[in-house]
Amino acid sequence: MAENDVVFVGNKPVMNYVLAVVTQFNNGAKDVRIMARGQAISRAVDVAEVSRSRFLSDVVVKGISISTEVLNTERGETNVSAIEIILGK
Amino acid sequence: MAENDVVFVGNKPVMNYVLAVVTQFNNGAKDVRIMARGQAISRAVDVAEVSRSRFLSDVVVKGISISTEVLNTERGETNVSAIEIILGK
Numbered sequence: 291m292a293e294n295d296v297v298f299v300g301n302k303p304v305m306n307y308v309l310a311v312v313t314q315f316n317n318g319a320k321d322v323r324i325m326a327r328g329q330a331i332s333r334a335v336d337v338a339e340v341s342r343s344r345f346l347s348d349v350v351v352k353g354i355s356i357s358t359e360v361l362n363t364e365r366g367e368t369n370v371s372a373i374e375i376i377l378g379k
Numbered sequence: 380m381a382e383n384d385v386v387f388v389g390n391k392p393v394m395n396y397v398l399a400v401v402t403q404f405n406n407g408a409k410d411v412r413i414m415a416r417g418q419a420i421s422r423a424v425d426v427a428e429v430s431r432s433r434f435l436s437d438v439v440v441k442g443i444s445i446s447t448e449v450l451n452t453e454r455g456e457t458n459v460s461a462i463e464i465i466l467g468k
Contacts, residue, residue: 372424
């Protein structure tokens, strides 16, 4: 899987990321990984659901995994949850 | 799966739901389903990760699914994303 087949979801509006996902499929990607951490996890699920149901009817959720990442901040290490949603044809 | 083996995650602190999950396993549940909608999805992932890594070392994520639910509000129908995380031994 090429590195550009990953969409990192942050604090922008959902449709920005949906557009990124749809564009990657239109450019020939077989799978697109949607990744997010912390509060953006909810938005990542929105991105997957909107992409699939409104724009990419031939795409399914191939896998979802969750994990915990350790971030180094000014106040020391902190744990943050992460999600990875793989959409594919 | 008994109906009480489901934990619905809302706006309370993460540890409240972690306690509910741990209690259900201690009461003999083989699987516990963690469910959430909208903004609470991020918290549901936190609940699963904290439960598993800190309290239930013999429990794994058995499955994760996402979906879209239609809510009837005063302003008409609206779509909301949902997640279901199944933890099991």
